[in-house]
Amino acid sequence: MVGVGPNGSESSLARVSLVNYYGYTLLDVFVKQRERVVDYRTQWSGIRPENMVNAVPFEEVQKQVAELIEGRILLGHAVYNDLKVCNSIFNI
DSSP states (O other): OEEESGGGOEEEOOEEEEEOTTOOEEEEEEBOOSSOEEEOOHHHHOOOGGGGTTOBOHHHHHHHHHHHHTTSOOOOTTHHHHHGGGTTTSOO
8 A cells, every 4th residue: 555645644555466375476566546646655565656657557456356356265464454445346
């Protein structure tokens, strides 16, 4: 997540990474921001302005994630919070 809005106080999805059971990377993509990024939160996110140059639009990333996890079991730390940004696809 990166910070957008007043003083970067709002969180916005900036990167999606999915791996399978064996640790193989299925998806690792930067998400293009709709708003101006005020705080890259680099110390926590690792994201820098140059990472966003070839970022993919949110709707495209959302579709890719939906296709990859359809019919699968999803595990992770605080997955509910991560999937809230995809709420128009998932019933959570």
